[in-house]
Amino acid sequence: MNPDAPQSAAAVEDLVQLVAPDGSRTDGPRAAAYRDRVAHIGTDELRAMYRDMVLTRRFDDESTALQRQGELGLYPQGRGQEAAQVGSAYALRPQDFVFPSYREHGVMQVRGVDAVDRLRIYRGTEHGGWDPADHNVQLNTLVLGSQTLHATGYALGVQRDGLVGTGDPQRDTAVVTYFGDGASSQGDVNEALVFAAVNNAPVVFFCQNNQWAISEPTSRQTRWPLYRRGEGFGIPGVRVDGNDVLASYAVMTEALERAYAGDGPTFVEAYTYRMGAHTTSDDPTRYRELAEEEEWALRDPIDRLAALLHAEGRWDDVWAADVEAQADAMAERLRAEVRAIEDPSPASMFDHVYAAGHAQVTVERDWFERYESETAGTTTEAAR
Amino acid sequence: MSENLTFAKALNEGLRSSLEADDKVLIMGEDVGRLGGVFRITDGLQKDFGEHRVVDTPLAESGIVGTAIGLAMRGYRPVCEIQFDGFVFPAFDQITTQLARMRYRSAGRLEVPVVIRIPYGGGIGAIEHHSESPEALFAHTPGLRVVSPATPQDAYDMIRSSITSPDPVIFLEPKGRYWSKGAVDLGSPVATSGADGGTADPLGQARIARAGTDVTLVAYGPTVATALAAADALAAEGTSAEVVDLRSLSPMDVPAVVGSVRRTGRCVVVHEAPTFFGAGAELAARVTEECFYSLEAPVLRVGGFHTPYPVAKIEHDYLPSTDRVLDAVDRALAH
Numbered sequence: 001m002n003p004d005a006p007q008s009a010a011a012v013e014d015l016v017q018l019v020a021p022d023g024s025r026t027d028g029p030r031a032a033a034y035r036d037r038v039a040h041i042g043t044d045e046l047r048a049m050y051r052d053m054v055l056t057r058r059f060d061d062e063s064t065a066l067q068r069q070g071e072l073g074l075y076p077q078g079r080g081q082e083a084a085q086v087g088s089a090y091a092l093r094p095q096d097f098v099f100p101s102y103r104e105h106g107v108m109q110v111r112g113v114d115a116v117d118r119l120r121i122y123r124g125t126e127h128g129g130w131d132p133a134d135h136n137v138q139l140n141t142l143v144l145g146s147q148t149l150h151a152t153g154y155a156l157g158v159q160r161d162g163l164v165g166t167g168d169p170q171r172d173t174a175v176v177t178y179f180g181d182g183a184s185s186q187g188d189v190n191e192a193l194v195f196a197a198v199n200n201a202p203v204v205f206f207c208q209n210n211q212w213a214i215s216e217p218t219s220r221q222t223r224w225p226l227y228r229r230g231e232g233f234g235i236p237g238v239r240v241d242g243n244d245v246l247a248s249y250a251v252m253t254e255a256l257e258r259a260y261a262g263d264g265p266t267f268v269e270a271y272t273y274r275m276g277a278h279t280t281s282d283d284p285t286r287y288r289e290l291a292e293e294e295e296w297a298l299r300d301p302i303d304r305l306a307a308l309l310h311a312e313g314r315w316d317d318v319w320a321a322d323v324e325a326q327a328d329a330m331a332e333r334l335r336a337e338v339r340a341i342e343d344p345s346p347a348s349m350f351d352h353v354y355a356a357g358h359a360q361v362t363v364e365r366d367w368f369e370r371y372e373s374e375t376a377g378t379t380t381e382a383a384r
Numbered sequence: 385m386s387e388n389l390t391f392a393k394a395l396n397e398g399l400r401s402s403l404e405a406d407d408k409v410l411i412m413g414e415d416v417g418r419l420g421g422v423f424r425i426t427d428g429l430q431k432d433f434g435e436h437r438v439v440d441t442p443l444a445e446s447g448i449v450g451t452a453i454g455l456a457m458r459g460y461r462p463v464c465e466i467q468f469d470g471f472v473f474p475a476f477d478q479i480t481t482q483l484a485r486m487r488y489r490s491a492g493r494l495e496v497p498v499v500i501r502i503p504y505g506g507g508i509g510a511i512e513h514h515s516e517s518p519e520a521l522f523a524h525t526p527g528l529r530v531v532s533p534a535t536p537q538d539a540y541d542m543i544r545s546s547i548t549s550p551d552p553v554i555f556l557e558p559k560g561r562y563w564s565k566g567a568v569d570l571g572s573p574v575a576t577s578g579a580d581g582g583t584a585d586p587l588g589q590a591r592i593a594r595a596g597t598d599v600t601l602v603a604y605g606p607t608v609a610t611a612l613a614a615a616d617a618l619a620a621e622g623t624s625a626e627v628v629d630l631r632s633l634s635p636m637d638v639p640a641v642v643g644s645v646r647r648t649g650r651c652v653v654v655h656e657a658p659t660f661f662g663a664g665a666e667l668a669a670r671v672t673e674e675c676f677y678s679l680e681a682p683v684l685r686v687g688g689f690h691t692p693y694p695v696a697k698i699e700h701d702y703l704p705s706t707d708r709v710l711d712a713v714d715r716a717l718a719h
Contacts, residue, residue, distance in 0.1 A: 099454075127489040138457070139490060143481045149447055150482070153454020160436055160460070188478070191447035198442060352492040353526050355550035357585050359635035361526075 012271055013225070016251055017241040021299045023307025037250035043314040049090060049245050050309065051323050053082040053302050056106040058327035059115055060276070062334050063122070067280040071338055072122040077276030078105040080243070083301030084208050084270035085178075086110055087248025091256055092176065093169065095136065097158075099151035099177040102140040103208075107178065111135040115330060116337045125341050144179070145186030148205065151177035152192045155203035155259075164202045165262030174259035175203045176252075182213025184229060185221045193233040193267070202259035204252070205230070205267045208242060210274035215287040230267030242272030243301040246308075273299070346372065386537075386569040392562040394536035395425050395501075397570055398543035399463065403433050405574070406461060409547055412439040412448060413465030413501075422467055423503055423562055445475035449500065453483055456496040463547060469504040470513025476521070483552045484527030498552045499543075503559035504532075505606040505656050507703055509696040516693055517657035519605075522554040523633040523666075530634040531587055532556035532605035536566035538591075538631060541575065545587050548576040553587070558606035590637035592644070596626035599650040599713050602641055602667060604630040607654040607704055614654075614709035625713065633663055641667065642674045649680035650716040654704050659687040681719035684712045 016034055017026045025031075060079050067075040078085070085106025092098070092111075100107055108118050112135050120129035121140060128139040141147035155175040158164060163173040183189055184207055196203050209226050211218055222229070227239035236258075240251040248270060255266035273296040277284050284293075309315040350365040389397070402409050411426055411433075417440035420427030430438035441448050445466060452462035466472045472479075479500065486496045506515030523530045529551050533539040539557070546553040575586030593608055594615050603611040608629045615625040626644050630637060645651045651671050653664035668683035686704040694702045 126491060127485075128491060128493070131493045132457075132490065133493070139494075141482075143477065146450065146478060146482050149450025149478065150454040150457065153451030153456075154458050155454070156451060157455045157458025157460050161458070187474075188446055188450060191442070191444040191450070194442045194444060195447050195451050352488050352490075354529075355487070355495070358529070358551075359585065359588055359637070361635075363638075 012239070014227070014239050015241050015271060016238060016247050017244050018247040018250060019244045019304055019308050021243075021304055023304060023311045034247065034250040034254070037253050038246045041246065041249070046305070046309060046314055047319060049086055049249075050302070050305050051326065052086045052109050053106065053245065053305065054323050055327050055330055056082045056086065056109045057302060058331050059105055059109065059118075059334070062331040063119060064276075064280060066119070066335065066338055067122070072119060072280075073124050074279050074281060075119075075122050076103050076279045077274075078103045080273045080275030080296065080301065081208055081210055082106045083245035083305070084240075084242030084248045084272045087245035088176070088206055088252040088268070088270070090249050091252035093173070095163075095171075095173045096256070097136045097138070097151075097154055097173070097175045099138045099147040099154070099175065100140060101144070101147065101179050101183065102142055103180070104178050108137065111137045113137055115334055116341070119334070119338050120341060123338060123341050125344055144183040145189040145192075148177045148179055148183075148189045148192035149195070151175045152196045152201055152203050155196065155201040156199055158202055159199070164260060172260035173202065174256050175201075176206055177203065178206050178208065180213065181207065181209040181211070181218045181221050181226060182216065184226055193230060193235060193265075196265040197233045197235050200262065200264035202262070203265045204255040204259060205235070205265060206252070206270065207268065208270045208272055210272050212274050212278070212284075212288065214278040214282060225269070227267060227269035230265075235265050235267050237267040237269065239269045239271055242270030243299045243304060245301060245305055272301075275300075385571065386567040388565050389536050389568045390563050390565050391536045391539050391558075392423060392425055394540040394566075394568045395543055395557065396427055396429070397568070398540040399426060399429060400432070401570075402463070402544050402547040403429065403437060406547075407437075408459055409461045409463065410437050410439060410455065411463045411465070412441050412452060414441060414443050414448075414467050416440060416465050421465060423559065425501070425557075426465065445471055445473075446478050449475040449478040449483060449498070452498045453478065453486065453496050456498050457494060461497050461499075461547060463499045463501060466500060466502045468514045469502055469516035469518055472500075472502055472518060475500075479522070479528070479552075479554075480525050484525050487551070488527060495550055496552055497550050499546045499549075499555050500553070501543075501555045501557060503562075504556045505558045505560055506693060506699050507560040507606070509699070511696070512693070515699065517655065517688065519554075519556055519633055520657055520662050523636075523663060527552065528634060529553045529587055529632065530556065531632045532558065533631065534558065534561070534593070534603075534605055534608035534629050536564070536568045537572075540568050540570065541572055542587065542631070544574045545576065548574060549587060556605055560606050561609065564609070585635065588632045588635040588637055590631055590640035591629045592626065592640075593629040594625070594627040596624040596648065598624045598648055599652060599716055600626045600628060600641065600644040600648045601652050601654060601709065601713075602628045602630060603654040604633065604663075606656055610704055610706060610709060611654050613706045614713065617706060617710055618713060623713065623717065636666070636670075638670050638674070641671060645671050645675045646678040649678055650713075651675075651679070651683045652686060652709065652712045652716060653683065654686045654709055656688050656703055658690050659685040660690045662687055681716040684716055686712045
């Protein structure tokens with residue numbers, strides 16, 4: 001057996017799972033401890049989660065296609081991680097704040113970040129794409145793990161604002177940071193765990209272990225189950241089946257309650273699988289086996305939720321067709337509006353470097369604008 | 385009314401004044417609380433403002449700056465202390481890839497007004513990593529302001545301006561000058577920059593520290609005193625040196641230097657950092673571009689060598705001394 005091969009989810013110890021891959025509800029002591037947390041989740045809520053997962057996947061497929069057609073420079077696929085992201089994001093309150101990495105398309109979907117805005121960064125027209133204040137979602141952070149410190153600092157601000165432990169659901173506020181198994185090795189993540197722990201900060205460390213950091217398996221990052229990473233810092237950890245949307249939701253509610261109450265941070269390891277490539281520039285056939293991908297395909301999170309809906313008589317063909325129609329409409333809008341995003345003006349590169357009036361930027365901008373106007377139509381590029 | 389204060393005390397008063405003026409201002413760093421910092425710059429502040437405003441952090445510089453960014457996003461104005469210049473590098477990633485470009489990356493939607501205070505420079509007989517001058521690394525990073533006061537009054541004024549700045553500021557404190565004294569007007573108004581769109585940029589203005597006619601000496605932070613001492617010696621020989629205290633490296637007040645060099649025709653730049661790829665190289669290029677027909681001699685640089693900062697017993701052979709400044713001026717005058 002390849003020692004670097006990921007463990008199969010069935011063999012993973014201490015996994016919180018509420019729904020098995022066949023769509024049946026899971027028994028056992030781990031499930032029993034979390035089952036009550038989803039007791040109020042009825043057909044409407046399950047269907048809403050399903051819808052968001054389907055739209056997230058369609059966004060993924062459409063974005064991949066747009067990249068292949070040359071409309072995007074790059075796209076990092078999230079296929080397979082929809083349940084971990086949608087389930088955890090469903091547990092959030094509006095006032096909570098999210099610090100994502102860059103693969104959290106499902107979180108964006110639930111928080112309402114517009115699909116077109118999410119692609120501006122990959123279109124090459126903006127480094128960000130949306131106003132973080134609109135949905136309490138920070139921009140993507142591409143330097144691995146940096147955002148975990150920002151989240152922790154933000155949580156320290158929430159704490160100073162007196163918005164933990166009030167008991168008022170309208171006021172108590174938590175912060176969630178998403179990162180991956182690869183980022184877990186970064187110094188910043190470990191420093192964030194230290195700062196969060198000693199300050200009892202209201203922050204949840206949501207680590208999606210999707211088994212691969214580009215070509216490196218999780219065994220290159222840790223010899224110890226990741227959910228136990230928090231122990232040495234004094235942070236409780238839990239490992240959840242990240243392909244189970246209900247379990248992801250349940251585990252997140254527990255972590256958030258701890259944060260709201262002022263009882264400090266939690267480390268969640270969502271055990272999942274990156275079914276696609278790292279990005280559209282990556283080729284997973286160079287480093288992983290088809291058999292592994294096929295094994296995980298059997299645990300597809302959307303199929304699992306569909307199976308649950310069917311098994312419990314909550315599925316409805318008319319409703320399901322409408323979800324597909326919504327996905328189609330979203331995809332169509334994405335194709336049209338992404339292509340229509342206008343390029344920024346060249347001189348806009350000087351905008352927002354500083355709040356105002358930095359002499360160096362001013363001098364260089366003036367020179368550039370003068371150069372542009374004086375050489376209009378006369379450059380070598382224009383002559384060709 | 386002015387008082388005669390040390391540079392260190394002036395900083396302490398500036399921080400106190402900022403904490404009083406805005407309850408969103410926080411001080412965070414290693415040993416800044418009960419101890420008052422290893423240089424005592426934050427002495428007494430935790431006692432007066434509490435543990436939540438003057439915060440002893442874990443010993444992790446990236447963590448200090450990274451959490452300061454998050455606090456700033458939540459509306460706070462953190463003032464981080466890096467204990468020594470050589471310890472800023474664990475935070476270099478957060479400073480350059482995150483802090484410096486949060487405004488840019490967000491198209492102006494996010495503001496992270498973080499001040500990072502760094503005691504820098506040598507001459508104090510310290511062990512390795514305690515005498516560095518890393519200013520060029522920060523000045524080379526768009527999005528940061530980089531300043532360094534040279535007098536107690538500027539220390540007091542510039543720390544308060546930096547804390548009100550909407551942009552992140554690398555605030556370099558010449559640690560060798562901490563115990564030098566000077567008159568400080570504690571009632572001076574806080575000069576705020578930028579936000580109103582006005583052209584005045586109090587953090588970006590150079591100062592003529594001494595007027596002269598024959599040669600311009602450009603310095604900042606710890607070497608302003610060196611340049612002034614050289615100017616005294618030159619005066620005794622009948623040479624009139626003008627000393628320009630840059631105060632800010634980013635932005636750099638090029639017009640002030642250019643104006644001076646056009647009058648004197650000669651320019652010598654003095655800094656402790658290695659001259660190779662240093663601030664003096666930028667300055668020499670700019671002066672050459674803008675004063676070409678006024679120059680009587682090439683722009684010369686006096687600074688550290690392209691070696692790691694040496695051991696304490698020979699550091700004064702590395703640091704720009706009055707004699708080395710005089711040597712450069714002699715060479716400039718001989719052209």
